[in-house]
Amino acid sequence: MDLTVPAVSHLLQRATTLEHADPLVRDRILQKRRIALLFYESSTRTRTSFELACKALGADTTLVSSLSSSIEKGESLKDTGLTLRALGAEAIILRHNSSGAAWLLEESTRLPVINAGDGMHEHPTQALLDLRTILTHLRPGAAEVGPETLSGVTVTIVGDILHSRVARSNMLLLPRLGARVLLCGPKELLPEMAAKSSPGIEIERDFESAIRQSQAIMMLRIQAERIANLQLEQYKAAYQLTGQRLASQAPNAIVMHPGPIIRGLEITAGVADGPQSTILEQVTNGVAIRMAVMERALTAESK
Numbered sequence: 001m002d003l004t005v006p007a008v009s010h011l012l013q014r015a016t017t018l019e020h021a022d023p024l025v026r027d028r029i030l031q032k033r034r035i036a037l038l039f040y041e042s043s044t045r046t047r048t049s050f051e052l053a054c055k056a057l058g059a060d061t062t063l064v065s066s067l068s069s070s071i072e073k074g075e076s077l078k079d080t081g082l083t084l085r086a087l088g089a090e091a092i093i094l095r096h097n098s099s100g101a102a103w104l105l106e107e108s109t110r111l112p113v114i115n116a117g118d119g120m121h122e123h124p125t126q127a128l129l130d131l132r133t134i135l136t137h138l139r140p141g142a143a144e145v146g147p148e149t150l151s152g153v154t155v156t157i158v159g160d161i162l163h164s165r166v167a168r169s170n171m172l173l174l175p176r177l178g179a180r181v182l183l184c185g186p187k188e189l190l191p192e193m194a195a196k197s198s199p200g201i202e203i204e205r206d207f208e209s210a211i212r213q214s215q216a217i218m219m220l221r222i223q224a225e226r227i228a229n230l231q232l233e234q235y236k237a238a239y240q241l242t243g244q245r246l247a248s249q250a251p252n253a254i255v256m257h258p259g260p261i262i263r264g265l266e267i268t269a270g271v272a273d274g275p276q277s278t279i280l281e282q283v284t285n286g287v288a289i290r291m292a293v294m295e296r297a298l299t300a301e302s303k
């Protein structure tokens with residue numbers, strides 16, 4: 001997340017403008033521009049919302065996924081990128097299981113590469129759509145954002161912080177707008193050094209204490225393979241967001257989750273579907289944010 005605060009503010013404004021724009025005017029912005037979606041990992045939200053965002057701006061898109069392309073035959077990331085460029089791609093939206101893959105592809109192809117999630121590193125557009133969701137609820141009507149916009153707001157991120165690119169991008173973005181970020185989870189998924197990753201980040205191991213202090217609670221998916229050495233029932237007892245916990249400790253906080261959610265593990269179905277949940281709103285915000293990001297990548301707008 002290397003955007004300046006003014007650039008973030010401008011992207012948020014453009015997201016709103018584009019969301020409300022006349023579709024017939026909007027689809028001239030990237031009319032007939034060629035954009036490749038290159039996905040080495042499965043995705044529902046990110047892939048679909050990027051594709052819808054590109055199409056809403058008039059672009060032509062093509063999807064290359066690792067399971068149905070020559071990647072299966074061993075073609076490298078660099079050669080795949082060069083091939084897409086030779087086919088006329090003007091930008092590549094990349095999801096990859098290796099940290100740093102987006103940077104590598106940009107170096108190899110000299111095309112704009114939009115990071116749609118790289119390994120355990122970053123998921124910048126997720127953090128931007130999360131920010132838009134937080135602002136809608138906690139700073140409604142804010143026309144622009146600055147370093148103090150989220151002062152007085154505590155966001156708790158709960159779960160597998162160590163492996164989460166969503167956590168990392170939010171940890172880089174939210175404190176720069178004044179938010180206090182609490183990280184919560186067991187030592188296996190949240191090492192002490194995480195608190196040193198950026199100013200404005202603290203660790204609170206006690207889940208109920210953390211959510212009691214929070215205006216936004218961001219739950220992360222627990223990947224069963226990551227917690228093989230943890231006791232699942234023990235994890236749920238300590239960190240599952242239940243209706244009882246939410247009602248007693250954080251009755252006014254918004255409940256966020258980047259998805260996919262595992263109902264009954266990190267979050268109960270009642271909380272996921274409940275009135276404090278913003279999970280589907282986050283998904284919807286993905287389209288507007290990704291329109292603004294694609295416009296920025298391929299036009300002089302928002303530079």
Ligand code: CP
Nearest residue numbers: 043044045046258259
């Ligand atoms: N939040 C997110 O990245 O979801 P997908 O893996 O479905 O894209």
